[in-house]
Amino acid sequence: MNTFRVFFLAILLLASPFLRVATCQSDSDGEPSQVVEEASDLGVVGEDVIFGSAPGVNTVCVFPKNSARIVQAGAETELLAGVKNDGESSLNIIAIKASVHYTFDHRVLIQNLTGQVFHNATVPPSTQASYPYAFAVSKFLQPGNFDLVGTIYYEIDQNAYQSIFYNGTIEVIEASGFISIETVFLVTLGIALLVMLGLWIHGLVQQKLSKKPKRAASKVEVGTKTVDTSMDEWLQGTAYTQSSSSKSKKKN
Numbered sequence: 001m002n003t004f005r006v007f008f009l010a011i012l013l014l015a016s017p018f019l020r021v022a023t024c025q026s027d028s029d030g031e032p033s034q035v036v037e038e039a040s041d042l043g044v045v046g047e048d049v050i051f052g053s054a055p056g057v058n059t060v061c062v063f064p065k066n067s068a069r070i071v072q073a074g075a076e077t078e079l080l081a082g083v084k085n086d087g088e089s090s091l092n093i094i095a096i097k098a099s100v101h102y103t104f105d106h107r108v109l110i111q112n113l114t115g116q117v118f119h120n121a122t123v124p125p126s127t128q129a130s131y132p133y134a135f136a137v138s139k140f141l142q143p144g145n146f147d148l149v150g151t152i153y154y155e156i157d158q159n160a161y162q163s164i165f166y167n168g169t170i171e172v173i174e175a176s177g178f179i180s181i182e183t184v185f186l187v188t189l190g191i192a193l194l195v196m197l198g199l200w201i202h203g204l205v206q207q208k209l210s211k212k213p214k215r216a217a218s219k220v221e222v223g224t225k226t227v228d229t230s231m232d233e234w235l236q237g238t239a240y241t242q243s244s245s246s247k248s249k250k251k252n
Contacts, residue, residue: 050162051153051160051161051162052161052162053161053162053163054087054091054154054156054159054161054163055087056085056086056087056088057083057084057085057086057087057091057154057156057161057163058083058084058086059081059082059083059084059152059163059164059165060081060082060084060165061079061080061081061082061150061165061166062079062080062082062130063077063079063080064078064079064080068171069148069168069169069170069171070170070171070173071137071170071171071172071173072172072173072174072175073137073138073139073140073141073143073172073173073174073175074136074137074138074139074175075136075175076134076135076136077134077135077136077137078132078133078134079132079133079135079150079166080130080131080132080133081096081130081131081132081133081150081152081165081166082128082129082130082131082165083123083128083129083130083131083152083154083163083165084127084128085123085124085125085126085127085128086125086126087125087156088125089125089156089157090122090123090124090125090156091122091123091154091155091156091161092120092121092122092123092154092155092156093118093121093122093123093129093131093152093153093154094117094118094153094154094155094160095115095116095117095118095152095153096115096116096118096131096133096150096151096152096153096165097112097113097115097116097150097151097153098113098133098135098148098149098150098151098166099111099112099113099148099149100113100137100141100146100147100148100149100170101146101147101148101149102146102147103145103146103147103169106147110141110146111137111138111141113135113136113137114134114135114136116133116134118131123154131152133150137172139175141172142172143172143173143174144171144172145169145170145171145172146169146170146172147167147168147169147170148166148167148168148169148170149164149166149167150164150165150166150167151163151164151165152164152165
């Protein structure tokens with residue numbers, strides 16, 4: 001009956017026919033790499049079978065070269081799930097699975113991540129081992145902070161158990177592409193500033209050209225009388241200029 005429960009748990013974790021081969025290596029016994037089956041299980045699903053945690057089993061999680069826990073949407077991210085067996089019996093690792101939840105309401109499930117099923121992954125008593133787990137959040141997931149819950153499933157003396165090795169926050173950033181929204185915004189802002197600068201310079205030039213300097217009229221002193229030469233130009237050939245010229249001859 002216990003064997004059937006373990007087999008049933010493995011079937012629940014495999015929710016898709018797409019399988020991929022990976023490797024898993026124990027830190028304690030130095031055995032050859034073990035085969036890992038990976039199954040995609042995205043979207044909201046029903047409740048899984050929940051098992052208790054075995055006494056004497058401690059877990060830890062490490063994000064290699066990613067201490068900030070930044071996850072790019074659509075890209076694969078790897079973490080290490082560490083297991084320490086302080087019990088008296090060996091434990092067999094069955095699978096690792098994770099899910100993404102809202103930070104403000106942990107009951108809301110956003111995405112069930114890929115599950116990895118292990119074969120012949122044994123942790124003897126008083127030893128510890130680490131297992132890589134690769135996952136990718138949906139590329140359509142909005143950037144922001146989310147809660148990641150990672151669970152490791154194992155079996156001791158044909159009894160199934162589970163332990164949460166990580167329950168914390170991750171930061172999801174925008175998926176990479178040729179042009180991001182931020183780049184489009186910055187380019188648009190730069191073009192708008194250049195257009196505004198061009199309009200301002202054009203206005204200054206038009207304002208300077210509209211203010212033409214007034215031509216100053218030159219004054220010529222004839223005898224004791226100052227005559228405005230600009231007036232002579234307008235009255236040239238009239239009776240006024242002829243009378244003025246005759247008066248000036250009489251005075252001479």
